Amino acid sequence: MARGRSAGGRDFSARGTLLGGVLLVAAALLASGCGRVIRAERPVQVTPRPVEVVEGEGVFRLTARVPYWMPGEEPGGETGEGTVAGMKAVGEAFVELLTPCFGQPPVRAERLPERGGIRFEICDTLDAGAYCLEVTREGIGIRSGDAAGAFYAVQTLRQLLPPAAFSPGGPVRAVEIPEVRIVDRPCMAYRGLMLDVARHFFTVDEVKRTIDLMALHKMNVFHWHLTDDQGWRIEIRRYPELTRVGSVRRRTLIGKDPGGEYDESCRYDETPYGGYYTQEQIREVVDYAARRFITVIPEIEFPGHAVAALASYPWLSCTGELYEVRQTWDIDDRVFCPGRESTFEFIEGVLSEVLELFPSEYIHIGGDECPTKMWARCGHCQARMRTEGIDDLRGLQGYATARVERFLQAHGRQLIGWDEILESGVTPTAVVMSWRGTEGGVRAARQGNRVVMSPSTYCYFDYYQTEDTASEPLAWGGCLPLEKVYAFDPYEGLDERERACVLGVQANLWTEYIPDFGQAQYMLLPRLSALAEVGWSLDRKDPADYRRRLARLARCYDAAGFHYARHGFGE
Ligand code: ACM
Ligand code: ZN
Numbered sequence: 001m002a003r004g005r006s007a008g009g010r011d012f013s014a015r016g017t018l019l020g021g022v023l024l025v026a027a028a029l030l031a032s033g034c035g036r037v038i039r040a041e042r043p044v045q046v047t048p049r050p051v052e053v054v055e056g057e058g059v060f061r062l063t064a065r066v067p068y069w070m071p072g073e074e075p076g077g078e079t080g081e082g083t084v085a086g087m088k089a090v091g092e093a094f095v096e097l098l099t100p101c102f103g104q105p106p107v108r109a110e111r112l113p114e115r116g117g118i119r120f121e122i123c124d125t126l127d128a129g130a131y132c133l134e135v136t137r138e139g140i141g142i143r144s145g146d147a148a149g150a151f152y153a154v155q156t157l158r159q160l161l162p163p164a165a166f167s168p169g170g171p172v173r174a175v176e177i178p179e180v181r182i183v184d185r186p187c188m189a190y191r192g193l194m195l196d197v198a199r200h201f202f203t204v205d206e207v208k209r210t211i212d213l214m215a216l217h218k219m220n221v222f223h224w225h226l227t228d229d230q231g232w233r234i235e236i237r238r239y240p241e242l243t244r245v246g247s248v249r250r251r252t253l254i255g256k257d258p259g260g261e262y263d264e265s266c267r268y269d270e271t272p273y274g275g276y277y278t279q280e281q282i283r284e285v286v287d288y289a290a291r292r293f294i295t296v297i298p299e300i301e302f303p304g305h306a307v308a309a310l311a312s313y314p315w316l317s318c319t320g321e322l323y324e325v326r327q328t329w330d331i332d333d334r335v336f337c338p339g340r341e342s343t344f345e346f347i348e349g350v351l352s353e354v355l356e357l358f359p360s361e362y363i364h365i366g367g368d369e370c371p372t373k374m375w376a377r378c379g380h381c382q383a384r385m386r387t388e389g390i391d392d393l394r395g396l397q398g399y400a401t402a403r404v405e406r407f408l409q410a411h412g413r414q415l416i417g418w419d420e421i422l423e424s425g426v427t428p429t430a431v432v433m434s435w436r437g438t439e440g441g442v443r444a445a446r447q448g449n450r451v452v453m454s455p456s457t458y459c460y461f462d463y464y465q466t467e468d469t470a471s472e473p474l475a476w477g478g479c480l481p482l483e484k485v486y487a488f489d490p491y492e493g494l495d496e497r498e499r500a501c502v503l504g505v506q507a508n509l510w511t512e513y514i515p516d517f518g519q520a521q522y523m524l525l526p527r528l529s530a531l532a533e534v535g536w537s538l539d540r541k542d543p544a545d546y547r548r549r550l551a552r553l554a555r556c557y558d559a560a561g562f563h564y565a566r567h568g569f570g571e
Contacts, residue, residue, distance in 0.1 A: 035173035037061075041162045044180050045552040047529050048218060048536035049545065050156070056179030058137040062161075063174045064102035066139070067109035068094060068118035083122060086147025089291040090120065093154050093215075101161070103171040115139070120150050130185035133157065135177050148293040149185075152218050156182060159556055166559040188490075190452055190504025191535035192221035193528065194299075195520075198228030198308070199329065200511040201275030202520065208288050209517070213524065213562055215292040217532035222289055223364060223506060225299045226277075229307035229326035233276045234298070238349045239313065246308035248274030249325040256474065257329040257512070268327065282357045297360045297416065302347055303336040303400050304370030310334055316343055318378035329512040333371045338400040339380025348407050355411055362431060365404055368418035370397055398424030405430055416452070419444070433506070435459075442493050445501040454506040458488035459531065461523050462510040465567045473522070474513045482568040485530035486543055507531045518563050525564035529553055 040059045070091050072084040095105045109117060116139040126132065126145035131153040134141045140157070144150040157177075165175045193214055195202065202210070211222055226234045232246030251268040258266065277285070289296045307326040310317040317323070318337040326332055336343050354363065372393035375381040381396060390396050398421075405415040405427055416431040419440025426432065431450045434441030441451040456463070456478070463478035485507075491499050507528055514520050529550070533541060550568055557564050 035171045038165045038175045040176035040178045045549040048533040050184035052183040054181045058179040059176040069109040090150040101165045133182045163555040163559040187538040188504035188535045191219040192506030194223035194508040196225040196511045198231045206517040232308040241312035243276045246312035247276040253328045299364035301366030318374040339384040364416045367421040394424045445498040453490035521563040
């Protein structure tokens with residue numbers, strides 16, 4: 001139902017013929033040894049910043065004929081089932097990277113070449129995610145602690161290839177890569193990005209592109225915000241009304257949400273707006289992400305941000321009234337009723353299907369911004385409080401969260417919630433996502449809970465990127481320039497023991513004011529590169545060096561066709 005996304009009447013058959021012709025010409029040029037030679041670019045500039053980069057004087061000449069070798073499937077070379085599957089994904093990423101340069105895929109070697117070529121190797125002495133990439137005049141060696149490390153090395157290789165190798169202009173005969181030794185490893189285990197697809201919907205292809213840009217930045221957790229007041233976006237077979245009713249809002253507020261009461265002056269786009277992912281599409285995205293070493297964490301909001309669910313099944317609310325899917329952006333008082341047993345049957349039914357689709361250890365259940373007004377007036381909620389000995393309304397949220405956590409744990413999963421879950425008596429096993437500053441995260445780490453740091457002050461990419469808001473597309477508010485993201489220290493105020501509780505960092509893209517994917521990229525890039533460097537290179541951050549590397553990274557964005565903001569480039 002998303003607007004304006006039809007492919008229109010393009011003539012794909014004509015394109016197919018044209019493509020065939022281009023490929024023939026390319027093959028002929030290659031056979032005759034023609035084509036461009038793309039010279040190496042120096043200095044080597046890689047973002048996020050590696051641990052060590054030592055550049056030599058020479059170059060390696062990469063051509064389509066250089067074979068690459070992968071461990072895993074050869075007799076005697078097994079590295080474990082997970083690694084074989086992982087290295088297959090690395091091989092795919094490698095082929096996908098080089099094919100556009102040469103107009104043909106690189107060749108895979110049958111056996112380890114005596115010398116030269118491109119060799120991948122798994123090495124016990126390196127940590128998970130770590131790698132060492134060596135380019136010599138003879139070839140490229142990639143040693144890594146695991147398949148993820150090899151994948152990150154391929155992303156680094158992407159940045160070593162001159163962007164001209166990807167530009168139109170006929171097939172490339174050879175690409176020069178500078179002689180270099182790069183040692184690298186991630187500082188933080190969790191390097192996340194959240195995309196809100198409830199306020200505005202993004203197609204499967206757009207979600208995959210988001211995952212592509214995460215992969216380029218060596219990020220590894222995609223937090224998918226799938227449900228909210230303004231739309232339910234995941235097919236749940238037990239509860240078909242969630243998508244039949246809950247995925248469509250009748251109209252959408254135009255311009256800035258005034259908050260509070262909505263009066264005659266509010267204007268609406270009267271076009272119904274909707275969209276959701278089928279379970280098949282969800283599996284496709286989870287698999288696409290896994291092949292890029294990215295875990296997808298789903299978020300199903302509970303007990304607040306529930307209007308789309310209540311509009312689908314009115315018996316989920318305290319009053320049972322019939323609601324519409326919300327059309328404005330403010331916090332809503334209408335939330336799930338934790339007094340009724342049927343609410344828990346519902347959420348467990350939903351989560352049962354969610355767990356089938358998402359193999360992630362962590363499942364996000366929201367927990368933020370949940371008003372308790374309805375509960376105060378609800379006989380079911382009051383009865384629940386009496387029988388459970390709960391003496392304040394926040395405690396009722398704590399009860400609901402703990403019940404969901406028990407359900408998740410019984411299925412071998414861990415609960416993540418926004419930092420409000422701390423206020424309602426959090427269990428020691430819940431993971432706290434700190435968004436209202438880092439205070440919640442600090443408090444949680446002090447009491448031993450695991451934490452993801454995602455404070456709005458440093459990580460909310462729906463904020464403006466400059467003070468000059470008049471020249472920007474409408475945004476949520478605030479101001480979060482690139483330099484500020486870069487300056488984020490997720491460990492501030494924590495001692496050694498508490499730091500160990502911080503899993504990592506996450507950028508959040510809420511999309512109330514982001515109606516399309518072009519704008520989403522504009523809000524994400526290049527700020528995502530700054531947060532990626534916080535997560536990957538925290539112990540070696542250097543703002544001046546980052547600025548120098550940014551111009552090179554932007555050319556990588558150009559080569560990959562990503563849209564980005566130019567504030568960080570002095571433009
Ligand atoms: C949030 O921004 N409400 C987590
Ligand atoms: Zn109730």
